[in-house]
Amino acid sequence: xxxxxxxxxxxxQEYDLDATLLSGQAFGWEVSAAAWxxxxxGRWVQLRQVARxxxxxxVADSGDWxxxxxxxxxxxxxxxxxxxxxxxxxxxxxxxxxxxxxxxLRQEPWECLASFILSSTKQIVQIRxxxxxxxxxxxxxxxxxxxxAAEYAFPTAAQIAVLSxxxxxxxxxxFRAPYxxxxxxxxxxGEIDLAALAALDVTEARRELMRFAGVGEKIADCVLxxxxxxxxxxxxxxxxxxxxxxYYFRGRPVKEPRLRRFIEQHFGANAGYAQxxxxxxxxxxxxxxxxxxxxxx
DNA sequence: TCCCAGGCTGCTT
DNA sequence: AAGCAGCATGGG
Numbered sequence: 001x002x003x004x005x006x007x008x009x010x011x012x013q014e015y016d017l018d019a020t021l022l023s024g025q026a027f028g029w030e031v032s033a034a035a036w037x038x039x040x041x042g043r044w045v046q047l048r049q050v051a052r053x054x055x056x057x058x059v060a061d062s063g064d065w066x067x068x069x070x071x072x073x074x075x076x077x078x079x080x081x082x083x084x085x086x087x088x089x090x091x092x093x094x095x096x097x098x099x100x101x102x103x104x105l106r107q108e109p110w111e112c113l114a115s116f117i118l119s120s121t122k123q124i125v126q127i128r129x130x131x132x133x134x135x136x137x138x139x140x141x142x143x144x145x146x147x148x149a150a151e152y153a154f155p156t157a158a159q160i161a162v163l164s165x166x167x168x169x170x171x172x173x174x175f176r177a178p179y180x181x182x183x184x185x186x187x188x189x190g191e192i193d194l195a196a197l198a199a200l201d202v203t204e205a206r207r208e209l210m211r212f213a214g215v216g217e218k219i220a221d222c223v224l225x226x227x228x229x230x231x232x233x234x235x236x237x238x239x240x241x242x243x244x245x246x247y248y249f250r251g252r253p254v255k256e257p258r259l260r261r262f263i264e265q266h267f268g269a270n271a272g273y274a275q276x277x278x279x280x281x282x283x284x285x286x287x288x289x290x291x292x293x294x295x296x297x
Numbered sequence: 298t299c300c301c302a303g304g305c306t307g308c309t310t
Numbered sequence: 311a312a313g314c315a316g317c318a319t320g321g322g
Contacts, residue, residue: 024303120304126320127303174318179305216305237303255312279303 003059003143010065012053012074016101020072023280024124025226026105027115027131028154039135039153041067041108044142060143073106073229081270089266091247092274095281102280104273105226109194110187111154112227113209116219117179126172133171138163160184179214186212202230225272234263234271243282 021029021036029038036047045068046057056068069075082100085092119127131154138159139152160168161184168177186192192212197205202224209220217236224233236244236259245254248262267274 116303119302121302121317122304122319123302123321125302129320169318172319175305175316176318214305218304222303235303238301239303283303 002146004061005057005059005145006061007055007057008065008068009050009052010054010056010069010072010074012072014078014101015049015054015072015074015103016099017047017049017054019099019102019280019284020105023102023276024283025222025276026107027124027128028111028135037148037151039142039151040071042140042142042153043067044144044148044151047072057145059145070106073103076103078103081273084268084270085274086266086268092267092278095277098285099277099280102277104229104276106229107227108154109197109223109227110157113183113194113212113215113219113223114154114157114160114180116222117183117212117214118173118176119222120176120214120219130171130173134160137171138167157184157187161188176214179212183212183214198228202232205230206233225275231269231273232264232271234267234275236263236275237279239282240275240279243278247278 017036018031021031021038026038029036031037034048038045038047043058043060048055048057054072054074056065058068078101082096085096087093115127115131118130122130134155135152138155140155140159142151142153144151160180163181163184165177165181168180173180187194192208197208200208205228206217206220206224209215209223210217215223219235221233221235224230225235234240241259244259244262245251248266254262263271
């Protein structure tokens with residue numbers, strides 16, 4: 001039986017779909033012929049940038065489209081967010097001028113947590129590869145249109161909790177396998193309720209996330225920002241640390257507490273957005289200007 | 298061959 | 311508390 005298709009135009013100004021889906025916050029999206037396809041809330045969906053916004057195509061009964069608006073955060077007033085950035089910061093303003101339209105997504109907490117547990121000391125292309133293997137092997141198939149290859153949802157905590165460490169290692173995740181397995185078991189057993197973290201303040205939610213083995217400050221901040229939408233969460237990975245030191249500390253070594261103090265005082269209420277602009281900017285535009293990694297010549 | 302990747306853990310000082 | 315090796319796997 002041919003699945004019924006639904007399409008909609010989501011009107012939105014200043015939304016760069018490519019930058020958003022390529023900026024290292026979500027790992028399950030694939031592009032072909034200028035259209036992105038992925039799975040949101042258990043539904044296959046295809047997204048295309050059009051003149052006045054985003055055109056979406058899906059199958060099966062979608063009722064309303066709020067699940068997609070929520071994921072894409074199309075209701076966010078980007079101009080207001082960018083306007084809250086420090087105006088005297090020429091580095092950040094350059095990143096904004098370069099990447100304007102880059103957005104933060106609002107992802108499902110389990111998928112986001114699991115993905116970032118897999119992210120430590122991995123390149124983005126490899127994280128994508130691991131996530132793809134997990135979906136194909138253990139995820140629930142989703143309904144796709146005729147002529148589209150089979151697609152799978154990210155496996156739930158319940159689906160991963162019953163696997164063996166060897167099953168997971170076979171997806172090339174190496175030493176991260178026991179971390180992912182333990183996290184899935186904690187969530188599946190009900191020991192921790194990820195949905196309930198949304199009601200906590202950011203400090204408490206961060207503490208809860210860091211109770212997962214394999215989750216430290218950086219991964220916790222990623223989940224706080226990309227899944228729960230805490231706007232001040234500011235993940236500091238090797239790239240962001242490098243750019244902060246280079247731009248704001250003249251390349252001189254900075255200890256963690258001082259860096260954290262600077263972030264809180266300098267970037268303001270939407271620090272998380274600022275972080276994403278800096279991250280994407282240096283990775284796509286300004287990588288050559290950056291100081292070499294520690295230890296390099 | 299070597300260094301590095303959207304880091305974290307556990308063991309040393 | 312602060313520094314550091316080890317950890318799997320693949321890319322450049």
